[in-house]
Amino acid sequence: MGRLRIVKGKIFEVVENDLHYYSEASITESASDVYSEQGGDGISHSGDPGTPPPSPTLSKCAVFFRPTKEWKGEFGFDWIRVGDSKMETDVPYNGIIGKYGAVYATDAGSKFTANPKKYNAILKDYSTFSVYKGTYYVPNMTLNVGEKAILDTIIHVGEKADKLHYAYNTDVFELIIMKQFTVKKGINHDEGSLIIKCKKAFSTPETIRVIATKNKLKEKVGEIKILPNNNNKNINIVIIPVENNGYIGHFIPNEQQVLTNALKQSYINPLIEAYKTPINVDSAWFNFWFKSGEKLDNSSIVSIHSHLDDAFYKIKGNKDKYSKYYRIYMLKGADIAINGEADHIDTPNSSVVVFDRPKRGRSVSTMAHELLHAMGLYHTFDNDSPYTFELYKTDNIMDYTHKKLKNRFSTNKFQWKKINPNLK
Structure with a gap:
């Protein structure tokens, strides 16, 4: 490529050794006043200038x-996933970011359409x-x-x-x-x-x-x-065992560790307390919803979360102490059609329910998944999520990859910033 140099004043070039100019085309020099050349051993305007040295190359x-x-x-x-890691689930993002149609991603007949514009949007993160x-x-x-x-x-x-x-x-x-x-x-x-x-x-x-x-x-x-780690956010969590029909909800091994890891990714420190005494919720109303297998918060009277909170807060001192905690209720739920449920999405200090049914789909990540709903995260395959990923294609904790018997544990920067406003 050419080089054009225009100056209004004088040009000085001082070198300690030889100075060489090479050009694949003409070299023109002109001056509005005197143009002079001086050489201690003379000036040569002829002869073979030789071959220019190769240009330095970067690595x-x-x-x-x-x-x-x-x-x-x-x-x-x-x-940005490109499928080059050794991980269990690592699908290239280009082709799995887009939108679902009117049928929800997990329902029969759902259709996902990749959207290059949405893929290009996430690149800006x-x-x-x-x-x-x-x-x-x-x-x-x-x-x-x-x-x-x-x-x-x-x-x-x-x-x-x-x-x-x-x-x-x-x-x-x-x-x-x-x-x-x-x-x-x-x-x-x-x-x-x-x-x-x-x-x-x-x-x-x-x-x-x-x-x-x-x-x-x-x-x-x-x-x-x-990202800066000097302004971490603390949250309080209490995990409450629930007794119903003679059964008490229990942990899955490493469940609390998965929860802690998921929150640490967003620079959130979970202060977890395990409530030692199970609360009892035997009642005709509760047993109706408990055995129905339907979505558990559709009652026009009261939701299962409200019912559990009422039972928990009846115990002296609990409301004063735990009303500003996230409350995780652990139930035995062999007949329930879902693994867990958050009371609301993006509601501080709300409650979630986790059902003890590991043989029917609950995974070690269910507790973390439901709590992150309460803290503001949608499913990654939900159109309400800032980016919608194709179902089962990520190891994100808000995907349903566990239903394909694969681990889910990761989160993305856009999720970090949602649940922790302190994160820069």
Whole structure:
């Protein structure tokens, strides 16, 4: 490409050694006053100028970060899925973001239509820069003080760099490199190659970058963006066992851990109390709804949530203490058609019901799923969600992937910001 330089004053070029100009076309020099050339050993206007040296090239590589296949949501990690990780569920986003028609996603006859505009909209949730393969979408990450994240690295190599190294704030993070970058030409997947430890709180976004050096030129070829962790939100939760018809609701192993992980991804600290004494709700009204298998809050008289709250608050001191808690009621529910239900979506300090029916669909993530409804999240396949994903295609905790016997545990940045306004 050409170069045009126009100045109103004088031009000075001073170099310590030789100065060479090469052009594939003509070079024209003109001056409105005197144009002079001086050379200590003379000036040559003839001869072969020679072949110009090759232009310096930047590195043709890119480094992408992904959670390991063992990741279960212990930290937040949100990226544009392209199906390149080792995880159980990792479907490319391009093609699974759109809308459902008039029939709800889980009902017979539902139809999903992908929408490229909606896909392009979610891309705006990620910082970008250019690499030799195109646009790099920077993953969003959350990591609390004293905790660690183990990641895979995927290195795309078109031309080997002279050097690859990490650049990061050493006051905030400690990086443990378990495996050096594999740099043979092609795509290299290094599993569990990086451990990131967060040493202290920080108030502005931090980045961990990979810098490539080629021909003494440096460029960024990989990055993670870690959101500030200095303003976490605390919420109070009480988990209440319920006795009905001689049965008492129980936990599934690791259920509280899945709940804690899901909230930590949004920088929410759950303060969980397990209420020790089961409350009894035997009554003709309750047993009617309990055994009907219908949606449990359609009664024109009172909802199951109100009925449970009434029974719980009759116990002296409970209303004063727990009315500003999220209340999770655990029931034995072998005959119930659903696994759980939130009283309302996006209602602070409301209640949810979780049914103890693990052989009929309830999973270890049901409690977290229902609480996140109460905190403001829709199903990922719901048209009311900011982004609508095709059913069963994600490991998001608000999907129904568990019905396909796969784990669900992740959340996205747009969900983090919904349930935690403190998150930047």
